[in-house]
Amino acid sequence: MWVRILGNGSGGPFRGRHYSAQVVHDRRHYFLVDCGEGAQEQLHRYEMPVDRIQQIFITHLHGDHVFGLLGLLTSYSLKNREQTLQLFSPPGLAAFVFDAARHCGIRFSFPLEFIEVGCEHSEHVFETKAIEVWTIPLRHGTPCVGWLFREKPRPRNIRPECIERYGLSFAQIRAIKEGADLILADERIVPNEELTLPAKPLRSYAYCSDTAPSEEVADVVRGVSLLYHEATFTSEHEKEAAEAFHSTARQAAEIASAAQAGQLLLGHFSGRYPDTTRHLCEAREIFPNTEVSVEGIEYAVGE
Amino acid sequence: MWVRILGNGSGGPFRGRHYSAQVVHDRRHYFLVDCGEGAQEQLHRYEMPVDRIQQIFITHLHGDHVFGLLGLLTSYSLKNREQTLQLFSPPGLAAFVFDAARHCGIRFSFPLEFIEVGCEHSEHVFETKAIEVWTIPLRHGTPCVGWLFREKPRPRNIRPECIERYGLSFAQIRAIKEGADLILADERIVPNEELTLPAKPLRSYAYCSDTAPSEEVADVVRGVSLLYHEATFTSEHEKEAAEAFHSTARQAAEIASAAQAGQLLLGHFSGRYPDTTRHLCEAREIFPNTEVSVEGIEYAVGE
Numbered sequence: 001m002w003v004r005i006l007g008n009g010s011g012g013p014f015r016g017r018h019y020s021a022q023v024v025h026d027r028r029h030y031f032l033v034d035c036g037e038g039a040q041e042q043l044h045r046y047e048m049p050v051d052r053i054q055q056i057f058i059t060h061l062h063g064d065h066v067f068g069l070l071g072l073l074t075s076y077s078l079k080n081r082e083q084t085l086q087l088f089s090p091p092g093l094a095a096f097v098f099d100a101a102r103h104c105g106i107r108f109s110f111p112l113e114f115i116e117v118g119c120e121h122s123e124h125v126f127e128t129k130a131i132e133v134w135t136i137p138l139r140h141g142t143p144c145v146g147w148l149f150r151e152k153p154r155p156r157n158i159r160p161e162c163i164e165r166y167g168l169s170f171a172q173i174r175a176i177k178e179g180a181d182l183i184l185a186d187e188r189i190v191p192n193e194e195l196t197l198p199a200k201p202l203r204s205y206a207y208c209s210d211t212a213p214s215e216e217v218a219d220v221v222r223g224v225s226l227l228y229h230e231a232t233f234t235s236e237h238e239k240e241a242a243e244a245f246h247s248t249a250r251q252a253a254e255i256a257s258a259a260q261a262g263q264l265l266l267g268h269f270s271g272r273y274p275d276t277t278r279h280l281c282e283a284r285e286i287f288p289n290t291e292v293s294v295e296g297i298e299y300a301v302g303e
Numbered sequence: 304m305w306v307r308i309l310g311n312g313s314g315g316p317f318r319g320r321h322y323s324a325q326v327v328h329d330r331r332h333y334f335l336v337d338c339g340e341g342a343q344e345q346l347h348r349y350e351m352p353v354d355r356i357q358q359i360f361i362t363h364l365h366g367d368h369v370f371g372l373l374g375l376l377t378s379y380s381l382k383n384r385e386q387t388l389q390l391f392s393p394p395g396l397a398a399f400v401f402d403a404a405r406h407c408g409i410r411f412s413f414p415l416e417f418i419e420v421g422c423e424h425s426e427h428v429f430e431t432k433a434i435e436v437w438t439i440p441l442r443h444g445t446p447c448v449g450w451l452f453r454e455k456p457r458p459r460n461i462r463p464e465c466i467e468r469y470g471l472s473f474a475q476i477r478a479i480k481e482g483a484d485l486i487l488a489d490e491r492i493v494p495n496e497e498l499t500l501p502a503k504p505l506r507s508y509a510y511c512s513d514t515a516p517s518e519e520v521a522d523v524v525r526g527v528s529l530l531y532h533e534a535t536f537t538s539e540h541e542k543e544a545a546e547a548f549h550s551t552a553r554q555a556a557e558i559a560s561a562a563q564a565g566q567l568l569l570g571h572f573s574g575r576y577p578d579t580t581r582h583l584c585e586a587r588e589i590f591p592n593t594e595v596s597v598e599g600i601e602y603a604v605g606e
Contacts (some may be wrong), residue, residue, distance in 0.1 A: 011377065012378060012381045012382075013343070013347070013353075013381065014343045014344045014346075014347045014374075014378070015347065016347070019374075037340055037341065037343070037344075037370075037371065037373075038344055040316070040317045040340070041317045041321075041341055043317075044316075050316075061407045062407060062408065063373055063374055063377045063407050063409065064374075064377075066407065067370070067373050067374050067377075067407075068340065070340075070366055070370050071317075071322075071340040071366055071367075071370050074314065074366045074367075074370075075314075075316040075317070078314060078315045078316065079315075079316060092406050096402075096403060096406035096407060099402040099406065100399060100402070100403060103364060103395050103398055103399035103402065104364045104365060104366050104369065104370075104399060105364065105445055142408055
């Protein structure tokens with residue numbers, strides 16, 4: 001699982017960082033997560049396969065997270081996209097999109113499926129064969145959810161030498177991968193643990209932007225491999241962060257620590273900080289395995 | 304008068320050119336003309352004085368001309384702008400903006416004044432001390448106007464040597480600049496032409512995007528110093544241009560020629576043309592003083 005950062009700036013006047021958007025993928029499925037103004041240009045810049053996106057996950061309806069959606073949907077229509085696009089978000093996104101479409105004469109060439117999610121409890125909302133997606137309730141003064149992408153449990157791996165040793169059939173291999181023991185011709189039983197190796201650990205990615213620090217976030221994302229947590233401010237501006245339902249870098253690190261996350265990635269930086277060294281330093285004091293997100297970089301989840 | 308091109312691409316998927324937006328100014332007043340997605344970032348990139356903009360002129364409500372507006376207005380509010388912003392456009396812009404504001408929780412910190420213009424006849428809609436602004440009816444299958452910026456007639460310039468020769472007072476100088484003759488103490492009359500030099504020729508700039516070729520455009524902008532005319536396509540795709548109410552570069556040149564424009568600037572290029580050499584060549588065959596607009600460049604009008 002990978003995440004490509006398209007924008008790690010907060011709202012406010014453009015000051016060099018792009019508005020929130022990122023692509024989470026496993027090289028089969030590409031999910032767009034938030035879609036601030038300019039997401040389309042950033043998708044182009046970093047050569048993301050924009051036409052393979054079938055799901056968009058929006059955290060909330062503030063402009064720095066959705067204003068890029070109108071252009072992207074218009075462009076899909078001008079390319080005569082036919083495939084359904086699913087849009088997951090707190091309530092209100094459909095009205096925003098359809099009102100704008102009406103005023104601006106957008107005729108969608110493809111079905112839009114809006115899935116409204118609640119913001120009170122973590123909900124399972126979507127899955128592929130390999131990944132499931134859950135909401136993360138956030139505290140932002142407006143209905144707002146983060147998104148948790150989790151690999152599904154995978155079958156154990158069969159030990160290659162066992163296939164030849166016992167002359168296993170495909171049906172036997174499938175059953176053993178799913179946990180069965182092997183019964184030999186002489187009725188001896190070979191236990192599953194002798195035939196298989198454990199599957200790789202499950203990786204997970206949590207995207208939390210925007211939010212005041214929240215113990216519930218730590219609970220929901222407990223054990224997450226990679227936590228992207230907003231750090232709009234540094235501790236110097238903690239009061240301002242609280243007033244605006246945002247976090248400082250230190251608070252983000254405290255959440256990562258409480259959640260026993262594998263790694264912390266900071267983002268959603270206020271335009272007042274041209275440099276984010278202070279964010280990094282104050283977070284690493286609490287949670288050493290912290291990085292400051294960089295636009296354009298693709299981060300491997302859990303590696 | 305100058306025009307800074309922020310985006311010269313047409314609608315459709317982002318392919319390297321930015322969506323329509325430009326800044327017309329005389330170093331006193333800065334007008335934003337169209338506001339496609341990413342205009343805010345382009346204003347920042349080219350260090351335009353974004354807070355000095357008091358008027359925005361929108362040609363029509365297609366996304367590639369207005370989707371940048373929501374982000375810009377939000378940013379003004381987050382900066383606590385207080386000054387009124389006037390927005391000139393065909394009908395519908397206020398509904399687009401206010402519906403989006405309602406869905407996305409934008410609270411404007413400043414008054415917005417929407418001025419709806421008709422699209423049938425050229426209308427005078429705005430003026431400063433030095434510049435007046437007129438609509439240009441365009442043919443685009445949706446209500447659409449271009450914008451004509453014209454310097455107002457200026458007083459003649461007094462010949463510096465006359466001030467000392469005749470010992471002119473301020474009141475006399477002002478009267479002479481406005482056309483009065485000078486009556487000397489002995490009642491001799493010095494005619495105005497002897498005291499003054501003609502004012503510099505009046506400059507004008509016309510922005511015509513998007514439109515099928517239109518004789519009415521040529522009539523309205525007759526004698527314009529600099530004509531920015533859309534050239535979404537080359538002649539090779541003339542049929543497609545007609546179907547979409549767009550122009551080819553050759554047609555843009557024919558309009559410039561019919562209008563006896565001083566110079567032609569081509570723009571609004573379809574993403575299918577990575578290179579615009581052909582646009583330039585076919586336009587120059589008809590109208591030699593043609594340039595292909597370049598994003599980021601500031602063009603002097605009438606020089």
